Amino acid sequence: MVVARGKKEVNKLFKLNLLVLFVLTFILISSTVVLADSVTCNSCSSCATAAGTANRVINLTGDISTMAGSCIGSVADNVVIDCKGFTIGGNDSGSNGIQETTVNNITIQNCIISNFTVYGITFSSGSNANILGNTFRYSTNGIRISNIQNSTIDNNLFEYNYRGITDGGSSSSSYNNITSNSFMNNSFLAISVSYGASISNLIWNNNFIDNNPGDDQVSINSDTNQFNLSTQGNFWSTYDGPYAGCYDDNSDFICDSDYTAEEGAIDYHPRVALAGNCVTPHDGLLLNYSTILCSGNYSLTDSDGSWGIINFSK
Structure with a gap:
């Protein structure tokens, strides 16, 4: 009887110690988790100040603009800038909408970025940038990605700029996913990723419509950059029907022959109709x-x- 009672006490003590160990472990893990801070801003200066602190979500509460320089000149790591549909404007005199030298895991979404003399967004190095659901218009360049890796540019509209996206022509940007964007009526190139070391960028399911009239709509280093994922390519307004050589005999909305862009880049599955959801x-x-x-x-x-x-x- 004494031995049995001793075993029960040992089991209780073991369970108690196990519970204490679990609680201490949970406290230790919880203490290392960084919780995102959510803040609002309503001017270039207040948004720039907010974006300078890491690990936070920044929500615009109205349109913001600058007359000179950059509106938001620094973005810390692990920051989300959500414009909520509001505009970051340059008034045809501000140089950049959002500028950061080195980016790491930042997201810019739901913004209208317009009327900047140099770039709507410019990043000089880094990785894991997400540019989602924005509109870029009336700027010299929509986005500059220089020395940027493993980033996503998804579901944006680029219209009435000089260029939509550029790597700057002298710095490599590789392993980026450019998908589900529409490039319309940009006076020069929709995308210019022409630096020789820019490799393995995936450009698919985009719409290229009436950019650089009378000439190629993109300038892409063709070494390893790809214009399609599996059987999904892009829509080209210069290659969208039999008059341009695009036939669709099996009615799968994909041209039966390839489309070759400037510098030898090939879209192996160009679309007959606009990329996007059915109606x-x-x-x-x-x-x-x-x-x-x-x-x-x-x-x-x-x-x-x-x-x-x-x-x-x-």
Whole structure:
């Protein structure tokens, strides 16, 4: 009986020690976790101050602008700048919208960045930058990525700039993912990644529409940079139908032949229609050559009240 009672006491002591060890371990781990601080800003100066502190989310509460220099001149590590749809403006005199020498794990999203004389965003080195869901317009260059690696430029609109994206022509930027963007009416190049050491960038599912009229829309070092992921390439307004040599005999929305851009870069799966989501048929929908309709059964009513069912399938 004494031995049995001793075993119970040992088991209780073991469980108690195990619980204490677990609690101490949890406290130790929790003490090393950095929690993101969320702040707001409403001017270039207040946003620049906020962006200078690491590990925080910065939310704009209104449009901001500068008359000279950079609006946000420094961005610390692990920072998210969320414009919430507001504008960072340069008034045709500010040089850069957002500027940082070295970036590490930063995100810039939901911004309208316009009217800068040099760059909307410029990074000189670093990795893991995410530029998501922004609009770049009326600037000399939308984005400059110089010595930038392993970063993502996704779901942005570049319009009415001189260039959309550039590597600066003298510094390498490699292993970046440029996808689901639209480049429209940029007076020179949509993308210029021409420095010889810029390799293994993946450029796919983008729309290139009426950039650099009468000439190539991109200038890409063709060594190892790719214009398609698996069977998904890009849409080119200069190669979107039989008149340009793009045939789609199997109706898969992919041209049956390759598209060769400047400097020998090849898109092996150029799209017949705009890259993006399909459109569900609805009242008042206007169709054109680039509209992709979602598959399914839909009832259509004519103006005289007659109706029928039509099936859209790939």
